[in-house]
Amino acid sequence: MEIAKVNQGIDLKDYNDVWIIGELIDGKVHPVTIELIGEGKKLAEKINKKLNVVIVGHGVKGITERLLHFGVDKVLYIEHELLKDFNTEGYAITISDLIKERKPEIVLLGATSIGRDIGPRIAAKVGTGLTADCTKLEIDETDGKLLQTRPAFGGNLMATIICPNNRPQMSTVRPGVMAKAVHVDYAGGEIEVINPKISKDDLRVKLIDKIVSGKKRVNLIEAKVVVSGGRGLKEASGFRLIQELAEALGGEVGSSRAAVDAGWIESPHQVGQTGTTVRPDLYVACGISGAIQHQAGMHESKYIIAINKDKNAPIFEICDFGIVGDLYEIVPAMIEAINEKHFLEI
Amino acid sequence: MDFNFSKSEEVIQKVAREFAEKEVAPLAEEIDREGRYPFETFDKMVKCGFTGIAVPVEYGGSGGDDITKIIVISEIAKKCGATAAILSIHAVFVQTVLKFGSEEQKQKYLPLVTSGGKKTAFALTEPNAGSDAATVKTTAVLEGDEYVLNGTKCFITGGNVADYVVVFASTDPSKGVKGLSAIIVPTSTPGFSVGKIENKMGIRASQTAEIIFDNCRVPKKNLVGKEGQGFKIAMIGLDGARIGVAAQALGLAEGALEESVSYMKERVQFGKPIAALQGLQWYIAEMATKIECARWMIYRAAYLKISGQPFTKEAAMAKLNASETASFVTNRALQIHGGYGYMKDYPLERMVRDAKITEIYEGTSEIHKVVISRAVLG
Amino acid sequence: MRIIVCLKQVPDTNEVRINQETGTLIRDGVPSIMNPDDKNALEAALRFKDEFGAELTAVSMGPPQAKDVLKEAMAMGADEGVLISDRAFGGSDTWATATIIAAAIEKIGNYDIVFCGRQAIDGDTAQVGPEIAEFLNIPQVTYVKNAKFEGDKLEVVRYTEYGEYVFEVATPVLLTAIKELNDPRYPTIKGINEAYGDKGEEKIRVFGIGDLVVDSTQIGLKGSPTNVYKSFVPVKNKVSEIIDGNNSKDKANTLVMKLSELNLI
Numbered sequence: 008m009e010i011a012k013v014n015q016g017i018d019l020k021d022y023n024d025v026w027i028i029g030e031l032i033d034g035k036v037h038p039v040t041i042e043l044i045g046e047g048k049k050l051a052e053k054i055n056k057k058l059n060v061v062i063v064g065h066g067v068k069g070i071t072e073r074l075l076h077f078g079v080d081k082v083l084y085i086e087h088e089l090l091k092d093f094n095t096e097g098y099a100i101t102i103s104d105l106i107k108e109r110k111p112e113i114v115l116l117g118a119t120s121i122g123r124d125i126g127p128r129i130a131a132k133v134g135t136g137l138t139a140d141c142t143k144l145e146i147d148e149t150d151g152k153l154l155q156t157r158p159a160f161g162g163n164l165m166a167t168i169i170c171p172n173n174r175p176q177m178s179t180v181r182p183g184v185m186a187k188a189v190h191v192d193y194a195g196g197e198i199e200v201i202n203p204k205i206s207k208d209d210l211r212v213k214l215i216d217k218i219v220s221g222k223k224r225v226n227l228i229e230a231k232v233v234v235s236g237g238r239g240l241k242e243a244s245g246f247r248l249i250q251e252l253a254e255a256l257g258g259e260v261g262s263s264r265a266a267v268d269a270g271w272i273e274s275p276h277q278v279g280q281t282g283t284t285v286r287p288d289l290y291v292a293c294g295i296s297g298a299i300q301h302q303a304g305m306h307e308s309k310y311i312i313a314i315n316k317d318k319n320a321p322i323f324e325i326c327d328f329g330i331v332g333d334l335y336e337i338v339p340a341m342i343e344a345i346n347e348k349h350f351l352e353i
Numbered sequence: 354m355d356f357n358f359s360k361s362e363e364v365i366q367k368v369a370r371e372f373a374e375k376e377v378a379p380l381a382e383e384i385d386r387e388g389r390y391p392f393e394t395f396d397k398m399v400k401c402g403f404t405g406i407a408v409p410v411e412y413g414g415s416g417g418d419d420i421t422k423i424i425v426i427s428e429i430a431k432k433c434g435a436t437a438a439i440l441s442i443h444a445v446f447v448q449t450v451l452k453f454g455s456e457e458q459k460q461k462y463l464p465l466v467t468s469g470g471k472k473t474a475f476a477l478t479e480p481n482a483g484s485d486a487a488t489v490k491t492t493a494v495l496e497g498d499e500y501v502l503n504g505t506k507c508f509i510t511g512g513n514v515a516d517y518v519v520v521f522a523s524t525d526p527s528k529g530v531k532g533l534s535a536i537i538v539p540t541s542t543p544g545f546s547v548g549k550i551e552n553k554m555g556i557r558a559s560q561t562a563e564i565i566f567d568n569c570r571v572p573k574k575n576l577v578g579k580e581g582q583g584f585k586i587a588m589i590g591l592d593g594a595r596i597g598v599a600a601q602a603l604g605l606a607e608g609a610l611e612e613s614v615s616y617m618k619e620r621v622q623f624g625k626p627i628a629a630l631q632g633l634q635w636y637i638a639e640m641a642t643k644i645e646c647a648r649w650m651i652y653r654a655a656y657l658k659i660s661g662q663p664f665t666k667e668a669a670m671a672k673l674n675a676s677e678t679a680s681f682v683t684n685r686a687l688q689i690h691g692g693y694g695y696m697k698d699y700p701l702e703r704m705v706r707d708a709k710i711t712e713i714y715e716g717t718s719e720i721h722k723v724v725i726s727r728a729v730l731g
Numbered sequence: 732m733r734i735i736v737c738l739k740q741v742p743d744t745n746e747v748r749i750n751q752e753t754g755t756l757i758r759d760g761v762p763s764i765m766n767p768d769d770k771n772a773l774e775a776a777l778r779f780k781d782e783f784g785a786e787l788t789a790v791s792m793g794p795p796q797a798k799d800v801l802k803e804a805m806a807m808g809a810d811e812g813v814l815i816s817d818r819a820f821g822g823s824d825t826w827a828t829a830t831i832i833a834a835a836i837e838k839i840g841n842y843d844i845v846f847c848g849r850q851a852i853d854g855d856t857a858q859v860g861p862e863i864a865e866f867l868n869i870p871q872v873t874y875v876k877n878a879k880f881e882g883d884k885l886e887v888v889r890y891t892e893y894g895e896y897v898f899e900v901a902t903p904v905l906l907t908a909i910k911e912l913n914d915p916r917y918p919t920i921k922g923i924n925e926a927y928g929d930k931g932e933e934k935i936r937v938f939g940i941g942d943l944v945v946d947s948t949q950i951g952l953k954g955s956p957t958n959v960y961k962s963f964v965p966v967k968n969k970v971s972e973i974i975d976g977n978n979s980k981d982k983a984n985t986l987v988m989k990l991s992e993l994n995l996i
Binding site: 359360361364365368371372400401402403405406410414415416417421425 | 919924
């Protein structure tokens with residue numbers, strides 16, 4: 008097998024257009040795809056190029072048509088029956104072949120379990136750099152290069168990464184960070200169906216089963232209210248109290264990394280640099296000191312409430328309202344006050 | 354002179370600390386309250402090789418020496434005195450077999466009680482033989498190829514959960530102390546039974562039981578060393594045990610200091626953390642200084658032991674001082690915590706209770722003073 | 732069976748603090764640890780070793796002190812270590828890093844599974860594993876929550892935000908581990924004494940640039956397609972109101988009132 012190489016002195020002018028690699032889950036478009044279209048559109052306008060969305064799948068023409076309502080110039084629909092379900096190699100081969108053929112200037116993927124799985128594999132096939140988990144994308148006014156900003160060291164540091172001599176410039180972008188593209192009634196652009204060269208032998212990993220967990224899926228990203236617990240809970244059972252407050256406020260349960268590391272709660276609940284980024288209207292941090300790595304995942308919440316014993320905890324620097332005290336006294340009192348209030352309103 | 358740990362010892366300390374925080378601390382309150390033996394923790398300690406410390410690898414042990422033992426026991430004692438006590442007592446059986454057992458006994462028993470996960474006990478004390486071990490009444494009479502044991506031992510740590518007990522019994526009552534012999538008794542032997550399980554003030558999870566021998570027959574080859582060497586074996590075993598108990602006391606004191614430091618930084622009174630109050634700062638200074646003193650006495654006793662020098666006096670001093678330090682420091686720590694310290698929501702009152710035993714078992718403070726003064730006065 | 736586990740030594744990012752005056756990271760005194768996800772990868776490999784007697788090689792790329800993670804791995808049960816270390820490797824981005832590690836894995840050779848952690852807590856890229864797989868031309872499964880042999884094939888559960896997917900794959904394969912995969916064991920006392928003593932030192936091979944078949948234009952700072960353009964400490968400016976009250980109930984009531992004024996309840 009020929010391994011791709013970087014820094015081969017390519018002519019950057021041969022590369023045009025901004026591509027979004029769309030993501031479908033159970034026949035639905037992942038919200039991050041719409042966010043990427045919104046962001047990609049801004050970037051494409053800056054460099055005066057077109058915005059295309061790549062969709063990989065089988066029998067999802069209806070979806071490709073719907074995407075045209077978000078202001079994209081073209082949907083590149085890679086259609087093949089072997090691509091019905093997500094498959095690393097199937098997706099990586101067909102997308103990278105198309106990139107090599109069409110030469111986009113910028114390629115964006117969602118920093119989801121799928122984007123972060125195929126992104127590096129595509130970059131390695133194409134021979135270019137990839138910047139993971141970006142939270143900000145800008146165009147350098149002087150030379151039009153893409154400035155990809157991402158947190159590092161658990162969010163303690165922000166780094167702006169460039170990919171100066173190779174194309175496309177590829178990034179995975181954190182879900183929930185970019186503003187979604189606006190849906191318009193008018194469907195512009197066109198759909199081009201691509202018939203990829205791919206055979207069964209290319210897919211060395213075979214899907215044999217899919218288990219959709221019986222438990223309610225944690226949906227932190229779209230939650231309006233997130234109530235999180237951390238080390239200050241002292242034990243796993245503390246999450247029952249967090250759950251009660253979350254229910255009273257109509258929100259989801261989140262957690263700090265410390266609580267996940269302690270085994271008190273499963274990792275899908277984790278908010279922060281290594282977990283999920285949330286931007287709810289209300290974020291309640293209970294017994295969370297607010298290490299920078301946690302802040303990275305929640306500091307853009309509209310309102311932040313902090314409850315902590317330690318008045319010097321960094322969480323109090325970024326909260327809107329803080330209470331210094333024992334969460335085991337304060338949270339039950341809050342639940343009571345909220346429930347009383349609901350009662351009065353009925 | 355070098356007061357530094359080797360790289361392996363540093364890593365062992367880090368691992369033991371992590372183990373204590375993740376595996377021991379979460380159970381400490383519950384097993385104390387229920388007086389429940391932590392079987393699950395014992396098994397985890399076996400997996401980490403804690404039960405095989407200072408036993409050569411060829412016998413299924415972990416290697417290492419008494420320094421390793423102090424490191425591990427003290428780190429565990431920071432979070433739970435009872436769990437540390439279990440480990441520390443287990444080591445006494447193991448070291449007795451290692452030091453005095455025949456090659457056959459070592460090959461048979463050591464793999465079982467180190468990496469094999471079997472539990473042990475050391476049975477010397479009797480209702481009328483506490484500090485005065487010479488008045489042991491339990492007898493072992495040779496009949497053909499078997500010893501027949503009769504008698505009762507009390508206050509035996511882990512006596513009710515042990516698979517093997519080393520029992521000190523009289524094989525020749527006419528010779529008094531010189532008639533004592535050490536014999537390994539599997540607890541599955543008919544005639545062995547467990548009597549009363551004590552309801553203790555502290556280290557409640559390390560269960561303490563009365564064990565009874567009623568025509569309990571074990572093969573003659575279970576004799577450790579020779580007939581009549583029992584008292585010597587017991588005393589040398591206790592010399593080593595003192596280092597273990599001292600490490601347990603050290604850990605309790607260190608744990609109580611750590612609790613106090615974090616509490617003083619967190620607890621606000623009169624508008625500032627109580628760590629800003631000079632009266633309490635002085636408490637901390639005293640506690641820390643006593644701990645420092647205890648620590649190096651223990652390590653020095655261990656150093657003497659490892660390098661083959663006499664260490665009886667130093668081990669006795671280290672144990673005497675460390676146990677008194679543990680009581681002093683845990684009491685002060687409770688005081689610093691005020692009303693909260695007195696409540697079971699905080700670990701301080703448990704630490705005070707757990708510390709007290711270190712002044713009593715494996716030789717009381719008073720007995721240690723006898724040992725020390727004899728060595729000094731000659 | 733041979734399993735190669737890739738381990739990264741990382742600063743414990745929970746301990747990283749910022750110097751507010753200079754706006755720089757305080758790295759002094761921050762302990763170096765084995766990257767947490769990598770530890771799960773190692774544990775999974777150790778379980779295969781326990782079950783099938785696999786040979787287990789731990790690999791790390793980094794400065795000489797990265798030997799420590801190899802020793803830690805050996806203390807847990809790995810058979811040998813390979814440290815990939817050379818000044819020429821400095822400044823490598825994920826592309827260049829994966830190029831070098833893939834070359835080292837080729838040199839070790841004869842492997843069935845390459846195990847990596849999902850991502851490292853210092854860089855959080857999750858890219859090196861899949862890029863190694865591509866350079867080795869082997870399949871990959873990322874976000875692995877469970878892996879077991881069914882005959883001579885592996886059955887692997889991939890755990891994502893959308894649910895669990897069960898895949899079947901033949902070896903050789905690269906897997907990236909997540910926390911949910913297992914509970915890593917502790918190193919044993921015996922393992923620590925061996926790994927951190929002379930015996931351990933002997934079991935570590937060091938690969939420099941001269942030992943690897945690698946295109947020198949594809950490694951190090953110069954061979955990296957991506958560069959850091961600038962880095963900065965994130966700024967925050969927010970006015971926080973600490974709610975006062977006589978007791979917890981008071982404070983809680985005030986807070987709930989404020990939230991309802993803001994229409995958040």
